[in-house]
Amino acid sequence: MAERTRQKILDAAMVEFGAKGYSGARTAGIAARAGVNQQLIAYYFGGKQGLLDELRRRWSTRQETLVPPEATFAESLQAYLDVTLDHLDWARLVVWQALGDDPGQGAEESDHTQGRRIEDGVRRIRDRQRAGELTDSVSAEFIVLLAHMAAFAPVAMPQMVQSILGVAPGSAEYRRLCRDQLATLLGPREAVHDTPPG
Incomplete structure:
Protein backbone atom coordinates (compact mmCIF):
# COMPACT_ATOMS: atom_id res chain seq x y z
CA MET A 1 0.00 0.00 0.00
CA ALA A 2 2.75 2.45 0.97
CA GLU A 3 4.73 1.77 -2.20
CA ARG A 4 1.62 2.27 -4.34
CA THR A 5 0.96 5.61 -2.61
CA ARG A 6 4.59 6.66 -3.14
CA GLN A 7 4.31 5.80 -6.83
CA LYS A 8 1.05 7.74 -7.20
CA ILE A 9 2.75 10.78 -5.67
CA LEU A 10 5.79 10.41 -7.94
CA ASP A 11 3.59 10.05 -11.03
CA ALA A 12 1.60 13.13 -10.06
CA ALA A 13 4.77 15.10 -9.33
CA MET A 14 6.13 14.28 -12.77
CA VAL A 15 3.00 15.65 -14.43
CA GLU A 16 2.97 18.75 -12.22
CA PHE A 17 6.69 19.47 -12.72
CA GLY A 18 6.37 18.94 -16.46
CA ALA A 19 3.41 21.31 -16.71
CA LYS A 20 4.67 24.07 -14.41
CA GLY A 21 8.38 23.54 -13.85
CA TYR A 22 9.87 23.04 -10.42
CA SER A 23 9.26 26.63 -9.34
CA GLY A 24 5.64 26.70 -10.46
CA ALA A 25 4.71 23.28 -9.07
CA ARG A 26 2.99 23.17 -5.68
CA THR A 27 2.77 20.26 -3.28
CA THR A 61 19.02 4.57 -13.24
CA ARG A 62 16.75 4.03 -16.21
CA GLN A 63 19.07 5.84 -18.64
CA GLU A 64 22.08 3.77 -17.63
CA THR A 65 20.50 0.64 -19.13
CA LEU A 66 18.77 2.35 -22.05
CA VAL A 67 21.07 1.26 -24.88
CA PRO A 68 22.76 -2.15 -25.08
CA PRO A 69 26.51 -1.97 -25.81
CA GLU A 70 26.14 -3.71 -29.20
CA ALA A 71 23.50 -1.25 -30.50
CA THR A 72 24.20 0.65 -33.70
CA PHE A 73 24.10 4.43 -33.85
CA ALA A 74 20.63 4.32 -35.44
CA GLU A 75 19.37 1.94 -32.73
CA SER A 76 20.88 4.10 -29.99
CA LEU A 77 19.30 7.22 -31.44
CA GLN A 78 15.94 5.44 -31.72
CA ALA A 79 16.11 4.43 -28.06
CA TYR A 80 16.96 8.00 -27.02
CA LEU A 81 14.13 9.45 -29.12
CA ASP A 82 11.69 6.91 -27.71
CA VAL A 83 12.59 7.39 -24.05
CA THR A 84 12.43 11.18 -24.41
CA LEU A 85 9.23 11.40 -26.45
CA ASP A 86 7.42 8.62 -24.59
CA HIS A 87 7.93 10.52 -21.32
CA LEU A 88 6.90 14.04 -22.23
CA ASP A 89 6.44 15.23 -18.66
CA TRP A 90 10.06 14.38 -17.87
CA ALA A 91 11.23 15.92 -21.16
CA ARG A 92 9.33 19.13 -20.35
CA LEU A 93 10.95 19.24 -16.92
CA VAL A 94 14.37 18.92 -18.60
CA VAL A 95 13.48 21.89 -20.83
CA TRP A 96 12.29 23.91 -17.80
CA GLN A 97 15.57 23.19 -16.05
CA ALA A 98 17.61 24.03 -19.15
CA LEU A 99 15.92 27.44 -19.10
CA GLY A 100 17.12 28.02 -15.53
CA ASP A 101 14.26 26.59 -13.45
CA ASP A 102 16.48 24.33 -11.40
CA PRO A 103 16.68 24.44 -7.61
CA GLY A 104 20.12 24.85 -6.08
CA GLN A 105 19.86 21.82 -3.84
CA GLY A 106 20.34 18.66 -5.90
CA ALA A 107 20.95 20.61 -9.12
CA GLU A 108 24.73 20.37 -8.85
CA GLU A 109 24.61 16.58 -8.50
CA SER A 110 22.17 16.38 -11.42
CA ASP A 111 24.48 18.56 -13.54
CA HIS A 112 27.42 16.32 -12.65
CA THR A 113 25.48 13.18 -13.63
CA GLN A 114 24.34 14.78 -16.88
CA GLY A 115 27.89 15.96 -17.63
CA ARG A 116 29.22 12.44 -17.07
CA ARG A 117 26.49 11.00 -19.31
CA ILE A 118 27.32 13.49 -22.09
CA GLU A 119 31.03 12.68 -21.81
CA ASP A 120 30.15 8.98 -22.14
CA GLY A 121 28.03 9.78 -25.19
CA VAL A 122 30.88 11.71 -26.82
CA ARG A 123 33.28 8.83 -26.08
CA ARG A 124 30.89 6.30 -27.65
CA ILE A 125 30.52 8.49 -30.76
CA ARG A 126 34.31 8.69 -31.08
CA ASP A 127 34.47 4.89 -30.80
CA ARG A 128 31.92 4.64 -33.60
CA GLN A 129 33.94 7.08 -35.71
CA ARG A 130 37.14 5.06 -35.17
CA ALA A 131 35.26 1.89 -36.11
CA GLY A 132 34.07 3.55 -39.34
CA GLU A 133 30.37 3.49 -38.43
CA LEU A 134 30.14 7.29 -38.38
CA THR A 135 31.95 9.99 -40.29
CA ASP A 136 34.81 11.72 -38.55
CA SER A 137 34.21 14.90 -40.55
CA VAL A 138 31.70 16.01 -37.89
CA SER A 139 32.87 16.38 -34.30
CA ALA A 140 31.62 13.84 -31.78
CA GLU A 141 30.41 16.68 -29.55
CA PHE A 142 28.28 18.13 -32.35
CA ILE A 143 26.78 14.71 -33.11
CA VAL A 144 25.73 14.40 -29.46
CA LEU A 145 24.21 17.90 -29.67
CA LEU A 146 22.30 16.96 -32.84
CA ALA A 147 20.86 13.89 -31.12
CA HIS A 148 19.67 16.00 -28.19
CA MET A 149 18.19 18.62 -30.51
CA ALA A 150 16.30 15.95 -32.47
CA ALA A 151 14.91 14.44 -29.26
CA PHE A 152 13.84 17.71 -27.64
CA ALA A 153 12.63 19.70 -30.67
CA PRO A 154 9.12 18.14 -30.50
CA VAL A 155 8.97 19.10 -26.80
CA ALA A 156 10.33 22.65 -27.04
CA MET A 157 9.16 23.61 -30.56
CA PRO A 158 6.33 21.29 -31.65
CA GLN A 159 4.76 23.79 -34.07
CA MET A 160 8.10 24.32 -35.82
CA VAL A 161 8.63 20.57 -36.19
CA GLN A 162 5.15 20.26 -37.71
CA SER A 163 5.70 23.22 -40.06
CA ILE A 164 9.15 22.20 -41.26
CA LEU A 165 8.73 18.43 -41.57
CA GLY A 166 4.98 18.10 -42.00
CA VAL A 167 4.76 15.29 -39.46
CA ALA A 168 3.29 15.21 -35.98
CA PRO A 169 5.92 16.10 -33.37
CA GLY A 170 6.96 13.03 -31.42
CA SER A 171 5.12 10.63 -33.74
CA ALA A 172 6.58 7.35 -34.94
CA GLU A 173 7.04 9.01 -38.34
CA TYR A 174 9.04 11.86 -36.79
CA ARG A 175 11.25 9.42 -34.88
CA ARG A 176 11.86 7.27 -37.96
CA LEU A 177 12.66 10.34 -40.07
CA CYS A 178 15.16 11.69 -37.51
CA ARG A 179 16.82 8.32 -37.04
CA ASP A 180 17.17 7.65 -40.77
CA GLN A 181 18.21 11.18 -41.74
CA LEU A 182 20.84 11.51 -39.01
CA ALA A 183 22.20 8.02 -39.71
CA THR A 184 22.48 8.94 -43.41
CA LEU A 185 23.96 12.37 -42.73
CA LEU A 186 26.49 11.09 -40.22
CA GLY A 187 27.28 7.72 -41.79
CA PRO A 188 30.71 6.96 -43.23
CA ARG A 189 31.63 8.77 -46.40
CA GLU A 190 32.21 6.52 -49.37
CA ALA A 191 35.61 6.79 -50.91
CA VAL A 192 35.75 8.92 -54.05
CA HIS A 193 37.88 7.48 -56.84
CA ASP A 194 39.18 9.74 -59.59
CA THR A 195 39.06 7.07 -62.25
CA PRO A 196 38.79 8.45 -65.74
CA PRO A 197 35.83 7.21 -67.76
CA GLY A 198 36.31 4.58 -70.42
Missing part, protein backbone atom coordinates in the same frame (compact mmCIF):
# COMPACT_ATOMS: atom_id res chain seq x y z
CA ALA A 28 -0.96 20.93 -2.96
CA GLY A 29 -1.33 20.47 -6.71
CA ILE A 30 0.74 17.29 -6.63
CA ALA A 31 -1.34 15.90 -3.77
CA ALA A 32 -4.58 16.76 -5.60
CA ARG A 33 -3.35 15.01 -8.76
CA ALA A 34 -2.35 11.95 -6.73
CA GLY A 35 -5.56 11.96 -4.67
CA VAL A 36 -3.65 11.88 -1.39
CA ASN A 37 -3.26 14.06 1.68
CA GLN A 38 -0.60 16.72 1.12
CA GLN A 39 1.18 15.71 4.34
CA LEU A 40 2.10 12.37 2.76
CA ILE A 41 4.49 14.19 0.42
CA ALA A 42 6.51 15.43 3.37
CA TYR A 43 6.21 12.05 5.11
CA TYR A 44 7.49 10.00 2.17
CA PHE A 45 9.80 12.45 0.41
CA GLY A 46 10.52 15.34 2.77
CA GLY A 47 8.82 17.83 0.44
CA LYS A 48 8.98 19.04 -3.15
CA GLN A 49 12.78 18.89 -3.40
CA GLY A 50 12.79 15.30 -2.19
CA LEU A 51 10.29 14.40 -4.89
CA LEU A 52 12.49 15.92 -7.57
CA ASP A 53 15.58 14.17 -6.21
CA GLU A 54 13.81 10.79 -6.26
CA LEU A 55 12.54 11.34 -9.80
CA ARG A 56 16.06 12.26 -10.92
CA ARG A 57 17.50 9.17 -9.24
CA ARG A 58 14.99 6.87 -10.95
CA TRP A 59 15.47 8.53 -14.33
CA SER A 60 19.25 8.28 -14.03
